[in-house]
Amino acid sequence: MGSRLLAAVRKTNNIRLKNKMIISIVVVVFVPVLLVGSILTVSYRQNVLDQATQQTMNNVDKIKKQVTDILRMSIEISQNLQVDDRLSNLVNSRYETTFDLVKAYWDFRYFQDYVQHNKEIHNVRFYTDPPMPISNWDFLNADESVKNSEWYREALDHPSSSIAWRYIADETKGNRPFLSLIRRIDFPLYRSHGVLVIDLDQNVLNELLSQEPFDTMIFDSEGLIVAAKYPQWVGRNIDSMDFAKDLSDRPAGAYEFDYEGQLSKVVVEEVNPPYSRNGLKVVSVFTIDSIVSDANRVSRLGFTIIAASLSIALVLIYITSSFLSRRLLLLNKVLSKVSMGNLNVQSDVDGNDEIGALSKQFNHMLASIRSLMDQVRETQMQKNLLELRQRDIKLKMMASQINPHFLFNALESIRMKAFVKGEKEISNVVHLLGKLMRRSIEIGDRKITLEEELDIARCYLELQKFRFDDERLTYRLQLDPSAMKVQIPPLIVQPIVENAVVHGLEEVEESGIVMIEARVESDRVIITVEDNGCGIPEDKVREIEHSFLDMEDAEEHRIGLRNVHQRLVLTYGEEFGLKLECPPGSGTRITFAIPLGGNSHV
Numbered sequence: 162m163g164s165r166l167l168a169a170v171r172k173t174n175n176i177r178l179k180n181k182m183i184i185s186i187v188v189v190v191f192v193p194v195l196l197v198g199s200i201l202t203v204s205y206r207q208n209v210l211d212q213a214t215q216q217t218m219n220n221v222d223k224i225k226k227q228v229t230d231i232l233r234m235s236i237e238i239s240q241n242l243q244v245d246d247r248l249s250n251l252v253n254s255r256y257e258t259t260f261d262l263v264k265a266y267w268d269f270r271y272f273q274d275y276v277q278h279n280k281e282i283h284n285v286r287f288y289t290d291p292p293m294p295i296s297n298w299d300f301l302n303a304d305e306s307v308k309n310s311e312w313y314r315e316a317l318d319h320p321s322s323s324i325a326w327r328y329i330a331d332e333t334k335g336n337r338p339f340l341s342l343i344r345r346i347d348f349p350l351y352r353s354h355g356v357l358v359i360d361l362d363q364n365v366l367n368e369l370l371s372q373e374p375f376d377t378m379i380f381d382s383e384g385l386i387v388a389a390k391y392p393q394w395v396g397r398n399i400d401s402m403d404f405a406k407d408l409s410d411r412p413a414g415a416y417e418f419d420y421e422g423q424l425s426k427v428v429v430e431e432v433n434p435p436y437s438r439n440g441l442k443v444v445s446v447f448t449i450d451s452i453v454s455d456a457n458r459v460s461r462l463g464f465t466i467i468a469a470s471l472s473i474a475l476v477l478i479y480i481t482s483s484f485l486s487r488r489l490l491l492l493n494k495v496l497s498k499v500s501m502g503n504l505n506v507q508s509d510v511d512g513n514d515e516i517g518a519l520s521k522q523f524n525h526m527l528a529s530i531r532s533l534m535d536q537v538r539e540t541q542m543q544k545n546l547l548e549l550r551q552r553d554i555k556l557k558m559m560a561s562q563i564n565p566h567f568l569f570n571a572l573e574s575i576r577m578k579a580f581v582k583g584e585k586e587i588s589n590v591v592h593l594l595g596k597l598m599r600r601s602i603e604i605g606d607r608k609i610t611l612e613e614e615l616d617i618a619r620c621y622l623e624l625q626k627f628r629f630d631d632e633r634l635t636y637r638l639q640l641d642p643s644a645m646k647v648q649i650p651p652l653i654v655q656p657i658v659e660n661a662v663v664h665g666l667e668e669v670e671e672s673g674i675v676m677i678e679a680r681v682e683s684d685r686v687i688i689t690v691e692d693n694g695c696g697i698p699e700d701k702v703r704e705i706e707h708s709f710l711d712m713e714d715a716e717e718h719r720i721g722l723r724n725v726h727q728r729l730v731l732t733y734g735e736e737f738g739l740k741l742e743c744p745p746g747s748g749t750r751i752t753f754a755i756p757l758g759g760n761s762h763v
Contacts, residue, residue, distance in 0.1 A: 186478045198467055214415050214426055217445045220373055221430045224443050227369055228379065231281045232434040232441075235342045235359045236324060238275050238282070242357060243321060243346055247271070252289050252300070253351035262294060272299045283339060283362040284331060287346070288313070289355045298333045303356070307332075312343055316356045321347045324437045328385040328396075331360055338396060339363060340387040367392055375447035379432075382439040399444075423448040488516050492523070504531055611654075611679060611686065611755075612645040618658045622675060625662050633671050634662070639678040644686040649755055650728055656721035657690045657739075657751050665694035665749050684757045691750040697743040706741060722751075729753055 242248055251269050256262040272285040285299065292302035307313050312327045319325070325343045330336040339360035347354045366388035370377045378389040384399045415428045425448045433440040488510050495508045504527055510520035615638070622636045658675060666673040678689040697705070709726040726739040733756060742750040 183475070183478060183482065186475060194467055194471065198464060202463070213447065214428065217375055217426070217428045217447060218415060218430075220375075221377070221428050221443050221445050224369055224373075224377070224379075225430045225432050228366075228432050228441065228443065229434065231361060231365070232326070232342075232432070232437075234279060234281060235361065236434060236436060238279075238285070238359060239324065239342055239344050239346075239357055242271075243344075245271070248287070248346075249348045249351070252287070252293070252355060253348055253353055256294070259295060266297050266300065269299075281362055281365050282359060284334060284360040286331070286333060286358050286360075287355050288358070289353075290317075291353065301333070313356060316343050316345045317354075319345060319438065321345045321354075322436060324434070326381055326434070326437060326439055326441060328381050328383070328387045329358075331358075334360075340366065340381065363388070363395065367395070373445065375445050377443070377445040379441055379443050381441055387441070417449075418446075425449060485516065492516065492520055495523070499527070504534075607651070608648040609651050610645065611647045611649055611688075614649055614651065614654050615640065615645075615677065615679070617652070618655045618677065621655055621658060622662070629673075633669065634666065634673045634675070636675040636677070639676070639680075641680045641686075644679045644681050644757075647686050647755055647757065650732055653725055653728070653753075654688065654690065656725050660721055661690055661692040661694075661749065661751075665692035668695055669693070681757065685754045686757055687752065687754050689750060689752045691748060693748040696748055697741075699743075702741055702743050709739065725753075 247269065248271075251265055254265070256265065272287075275285055276282050286301055287299065288301050288303045288307065289296075290303065293300055296302045301307075303313060310329070312325065312329050315325060321344065323344075326340065327343055328338055328340050329343075330338045331341070340363075341361065342357070342359040344357045345354055346357050366379065367390075370379070370388055370390045373390050376390060378386050378394060378399075380386045380399045386394050386397050386399060389395050413429050413431045415426060418425055418427045425446055428445045430443045431440060432443060491510050492508055495506050498506045507527070508520040508523050511517055619636075619638070622634075626634050626636075654677070658677065661675050666675070672693075674693045676689075676691045678687075678691075680687050705722065709723050722739060730738045737754050737756075740752045742752070
């Protein structure tokens with residue numbers, strides 16, 4: 162995957178700068194702007210549609226509450242009449258003369274009172290069974306057409322606690338249809354019954370819908386429209402409308418339908434009055450295009466502005482890239498001459514932008530190259546003189562090597578002489594001194610093993626024991642064999658051991674101990690040099706730790722430790738420097754770590 166990406170990037174190096182800039186503006190600007198514009202347009206369009214849908218649902222819910230209140234009023238009137246003894250007495254009394262019945266009708270004014278005091282009620286009528294001798298506009302004898310009607314038979318087949326809502330004609334109002342409450346009224350005392358019909362005022366229902374912003378209607382369980390924003394729709398069956406064929410079985414909610422050939426939103430809300438065996442549905446319809454037309458117009462305007470802006474930007478990029486390409490071409494011609502070996506040319510590209518600065522730096526570079534070439538020629542002339550001097554220096558260096566060898570040979574002669582005469586201790590000390598001096602001189606800058614470094618430290622401690630005595634100085638080594646072959650810089654442990662002997666034990670008269678420990682922990686070798694001297698005060702410890710970072714500190718007892726610390730840090734990193742621990746009166750402990758693999762810090 163990485164190689165493919167690298168190959169694709171390399172291919173772009175073959176494209177001209179002008180074309181790269183044009184491609185970049187298309188990829189970086191055109192595509193994101195068009196993508197963001199499309200997303201925002203769709204989001205804005207959907208947001209407008211959602212707001213319209215929510216507004217319609219709120220309006221429909223408001224209509225539902227208002228219709229429910231109207232229906233509840235009719236239900237309360239029917240409940241009152243169901244237990245009204247005056248109605249029961251009127252219907253079930255036996256009148257001797259017609260005048261008595263007419264007078265009873267005249268005295269019973271409660272139906273008219275309900276109509277007068279409730280503008281939502283258009284008419285109240287009652288069908289008696291058995292029939293009354295005579296009827297008026299309030300109390301009617303059901304004729305054959307009424308008895309055979311579906312709503313009348315249904316009312317008689319259901320108990321008086323069940324209410325039906327039907328869109329039926331009122332013969333007392335010229336057979337005009339109304340949304341009506343239909344309910345059977347029982348008179349148990351007389352073992353008779355009747356059917357109560359309460360017509361709702363059509364104008365009141367239409368007024369509820371007249372101010373709605375969208376096409377709104379109310380229809381009953383039979384699909385008949387009982388109220389609508391447009392009065393001419395009242396009485397039509399909803400099945401005659403495009404969207405109605407799948408609507409009758411849908412629960413309350415919002416749906417998308419094809420309404421009069423246009424994609425539309427239909428919001429449906431159910432009205433289920435109490436004590437009723439059927440209810441009504443409120444439907445509001447609006448076409449999606451009518452809602453999002455403004456959003457579409459804004460989107461078209463936005464895309465027009467974006468297209469104009471991007472076109473202008475493309476023209477400016479083309480002009481700018483052409484100008485830059487021409488200046489780079491001039492600089493490239495000068496570079497071509499330099500590549501042919503002509504160093505006496507000069508770039509004439511002006512300006513203070515990046516290309517102009519590059520041109521000036523290029524001219525300055527050529528001047529520097531010419532100056533360096535002059536210096537090289539002068540240096541070459543002096544080279545022959547320096548060779549003679551170097552020969553003399555080599556001869557002196559060879560001569561200087563005689564002195565260490567002479568000293569080693571002399572020490573070896575003294576050791577053999579002491580050994581022959583039985584002075585084994587002196588012989589051993591001279592041997593250790595020679596070994597120590599030889600190791601110190603021959604090491605150079607190469608790395609040595611930890612085992613070799615500890616051998617140097619052991620030689621130094623043996624010499625110090627000889628210098629003092631066994632009672633004043635002893636040493637102990639606790640060494641992990643797995644750490645002995647780790648490569649370390651030379652003369653790392655010996656200066657720390659020397660510091661412990663010279664400064665740590667300088668005031669110890671007897672039982673001075675120097676302990677060297679090397680152990681492996683995880684991926685590191687931990688080396689500790691500890692003495693049982695008097696320790697170092699806390700403020701002195703801080704001075705020594707600070708001196709590790711101070712290249713100018715010249716105090717003698719700090720130079721060795723500072724040198725070791727800085728070599729460790731430069732070789733392995735900051736975390737591998739010396740760690741100094743000096744509890745007051747309990748000696749000094751110096752610890753450092755070496756990576757187990759001996760890798761140098763990069």
